Amino acid sequence: MLSLGEMMNRLCIFLFLGFSAVTATAQAGSDSLKATFESDFYVGAALSREFASKKGQARRELVKREFNSVTSENSQKWSSMNPKPGDLRLEAADEFVRFGSDQGMYVVGHVLFWHNQTPDWVYEDSNGQPLNRKELLTRMEQRVKHAANRYGKNIDAWDVVNEAYLENGTLRETKWRQIVGDDFVEQAFRIADKEMPSSVELIYNDYGMTEEGKRKAVVEMVRDLKRKGVRIDGVGMQGHWTLNHPSIELIEASIVAFANEGVDVHISELDIDVLPDRNKAFGANVKKTLESTPSNDPYKDGLPQEMQRKLADRYAAIFGLFYKHRDKVKRVTFWGVTDGHSWLNNWPIKGRTNHALLFDRHYERKPAYRAVIEVKKGAGA
């Protein structure tokens, strides 16, 4: 039997712990990524189609709480909006823009021109014959006019061109290049500059820009556009990285190199792959895939503590760098909301269990989340 004194003691401890837990929850609630970095850069997330559905309710609430920018993961790609001639499917894209602007967020349209997720009809006439340069330029103009009319200033920035260069800095061989020519990127920005409201920022977006060849090519491209008086406002470094690659030094060199050309740097598609067998040379080339073996899917039942730590350290180092260069970095966007919604569960191997983001499959904050918040707190802000 407990004495009355012991019972009182235990009651006090119980009340104290209970009170602390409530306080801790309240504090955690008042922290958010967007509030923490409010004076530094936007913090965003890519939203997949289902975010607008019933299934997406928890995701919407999390996005409202944590982020002040959104990017359309797939719904504004050409194949999503206009899969066949005259067949416009705009529901998901409209819903995305409505959500972002209702929340007063910095809304990023992704993407006007890419070699993937562009249907074949775009490059052909009604008889299936390839278009010539002039005809394809007209088609590009129609797409931009349509996007400008429909979304106007409700979109704050568009990725105008995605992934036009290879790692070695040469132009990628695509239908855009074959038909329009080597000045395809310039033509795309000319059209966007002409058709979009002047408040809409125009971005070049790519992966692997920490490799020297691609970095130099993009620096040269920005310089060339500016020399010719063609508007380009930002460079989006996608940031599909791993625990070890690229180094902080390489990321920093690219942030500085792009900012020196007078454009904003956007970290546009950040995630950290924790699974084995990701060849760094893959970058984010969706066409390159691998076979699955049991050993290359080791964290099916959750990420062990040691790996959580590694991920947290990596995110802390990366955010330390972004914070250091907060005068150059306009936005940091994660490519997905929770680990369950990441494309890395299906690339480069289909059906694995990756843990690439700051929120786990139960929408809970991971140690990496706290490490990112600590970067700012540790900076004394």
Ligand code: 9MR
């Ligand atoms: O995350 C997107 C995935 O759902 C799509 O299947 C894939 C198709 O190409 O595109 C993914 O997003 C890509 C983005 O549009 C451009 N940069 C690389 C991204 C990851 O592949």
